[in-house]
Amino acid sequence: MKISGLIQFILGFILGCVLLIGGTSSIAYLMLTRMSANPPKPVFSEEQPKKPTTPESKDNKPVATNSETKPETKPSKEKTAEKPPEKPEEEEKLEPGAYKAKVTWSTGLSLRAEPNPEAERIGGVAYNQNIIILEESPDKQWQKIRFPNSQQTGWIKAGNIEKVTDNN
DSSP: OOHHHHHHHHHHHHHHHHHHHHHHHHHHHHHHHHTTTTOOOOOOOGSSSOOOOOOOHHHOOOOOTTTTTTOOOOOOOHHHTOOOOOOOOOOOOOOTEEEEEEETOOOOOOOOESSTSSSSSSEOOTOOOEEEEEEOTTTTEEEEEOTTTOOEEHHHHTTTTEOOOOOO
16 A cells, blocks of 8 residues: 555656646746737827817907808818918928938837936837937937927937938
């Protein structure tokens, strides 16, 4: 009977090891597959749709009411098609040493107030968005940017942009 007790112990030990290793490896596989999925794209506050403005908020002038006035009619599609096309955007002059670029980082970049990862986040720059590089930090790790036709500036991490050449 001593042999059967020894066999039971060995089989129990082997079965326990198999269950422990199998359970651990399946939990590890589950955790690794969840971590390998890409996170959702961040939504920056600048990308949120703005609230529509009402005509009352644009003009605070009182509107005269007259019983003889005609009700307003919306312009037809034909009238809006007769408008002359808008002028193309004027070419913006760049500061000396500045150049145009676009963002190549697929999830966009954080715009910081200072060239430091702990600096206040003041906005974001979307993937493939055009920007103007103004300067680089002394350690070449950060780049100061400005948005075209805007005066908003900030710092982004260097190496996530591609220089754009104008072929006009």
